[in-house]
Amino acid sequence: MKGSIIIVSFFIAGVILGTFKIVPPEFSNLELSYFALCALMFCVGVSIGKDPNALQNFKSLNPGIIFLPLMTIIGTLAGAAVISFVLPLRSTAECMAVGSGFGYYSLSSIFITEYKGAELGTIALLSNISREIMTLLLAPLMVRWFGNLSPISAGGATTMDTTLPIITRTAGEKFVIPSIYHGMVVDFTVPFLVTLFCSI
Amino acid sequence: MFVVIGLMILGIAFGRIFRNQNLKATSKLITVLIWILLFLLGIDVGGNDKIMNNLHTIGLEAFIIAAAATLGSITMAKLLWTYINRKKESL
Numbered sequence: 001m002k003g004s005i006i007i008v009s010f011f012i013a014g015v016i017l018g019t020f021k022i023v024p025p026e027f028s029n030l031e032l033s034y035f036a037l038c039a040l041m042f043c044v045g046v047s048i049g050k051d052p053n054a055l056q057n058f059k060s061l062n063p064g065i066i067f068l069p070l071m072t073i074i075g076t077l078a079g080a081a082v083i084s085f086v087l088p089l090r091s092t093a094e095c096m097a098v099g100s101g102f103g104y105y106s107l108s109s110i111f112i113t114e115y116k117g118a119e120l121g122t123i124a125l126l127s128n129i130s131r132e133i134m135t136l137l138l139a140p141l142m143v144r145w146f147g148n149l150s151p152i153s154a155g156g157a158t159t160m161d162t163t164l165p166i167i168t169r170t171a172g173e174k175f176v177i178p179s180i181y182h183g184m185v186v187d188f189t190v191p192f193l194v195t196l197f198c199s200i
Numbered sequence: 201m202f203v204v205i206g207l208m209i210l211g212i213a214f215g216r217i218f219r220n221q222n223l224k225a226t227s228k229l230i231t232v233l234i235w236i237l238l239f240l241l242g243i244d245v246g247g248n249d250k251i252m253n254n255l256h257t258i259g260l261e262a263f264i265i266a267a268a269a270t271l272g273s274i275t276m277a278k279l280l281w282t283y284i285n286r287k288k289e290s291l
Contacts, residue, residue: 003231006235007234007235007238008238010235010236010238010239010242011238011239011241011242011245012242013239013242014238014239014240014241014242014243014244014245014246015242015243015245015246016242016246017242017243017246018242018243018244018245018246018247018248019246019247019252020246021247023243023247032240033237033240033241036233036236036237036240037204037237038203038204038207039229039233040230040233040234040237041204041205041207041208041211042207042208042210042211042214043211043226043229043230043233044208044211044230045207045208045209045210045211045212045213045214045215046211046212046214046215046223046226047211047215047223047226047227047230048211048212048215049211049212049213049214049215049216049217049219050215050216050218050219050223050226051215062284064280064283064284065280065284067280068277068280071273071276071277071279071280072273072276072277074272074276075269075272075273075274075275075276075277076269076270076272076273077269077272078272078276079268079269079270079271079272079273079275080265080268080269080272082268082272083264083265083267083268083269086264087261087264087265089257089261090261090265095265098262098265098269099265099268099269106234106237106238107234109238109241110234110237110238110241111204113241113244114204118241118244118245118248118251119248119250119251119258121241121244121245122241122245122251122258122262123258123261123262123265124262125238125241125262126258126259126262126263127261127262127263127265127266127269128266130262130263130266130267131266131269131270134266134267134270135270142274146274146275146277146278146281147277147278147281147282148281149277149278149280149281150274150277150278150281151274152277153273153274153276153277154270154273154274154277156273191204191205191208192205195202195204195205
């Protein structure tokens, strides 16, 4: 939670500096953000590659739960595609690109800004923050109405860190491993799906 | 744009090879890079009058997409949950 607040504070600080033109607008046109993104993705790769127990914990999973990340992805993309017909200003692919953030607002908004500009990038940031907050607030209701797996699907890519505590509290301790597994798989798909929907 | 994904895959290979090395700095570096990039996005947004004047519309669109995506995913989760429990009963 503290980490999220710091991240959002950096964004807001940027907005304030940009609004009052304290920083010249040309500043953001520099290649700096592209190089920072490249460095970021390399580091994300290293953090995945170096973790030796990444796949070992998952042998005890219920076979059905293996499909949970796939269900999350299909459901999210279907929901985003359907709702795009209600939003006159956004294409179906744009809505699906925003949905492909799966709550991973930092990375998805950075990617979408790079590919589609700051406007859709801001939508991605706000939308994926909203998804995380919805999961944190509504997890108890989700469990009651949609079953124990629903807060995991709702949490998307965040179920191995920020939404893990609320998931174990509402769905139960035995969902810790499924939740971490789900978060890692969905997390890994974010750059691929966002790139895909930004290029069509 | 595929350069970026290529770099991630390169990073995974690097991480596997140097798994025994001390790579603790990576997670700190990731955090700092995210700070920098969102700060830069903020500057872009703040300096863009089109976005700043339409912030309420943009916020509403963002919320609607989030709600639809979440509802879609929990509906699929319910289907899987029902399926898993049905299979258990038949055993």
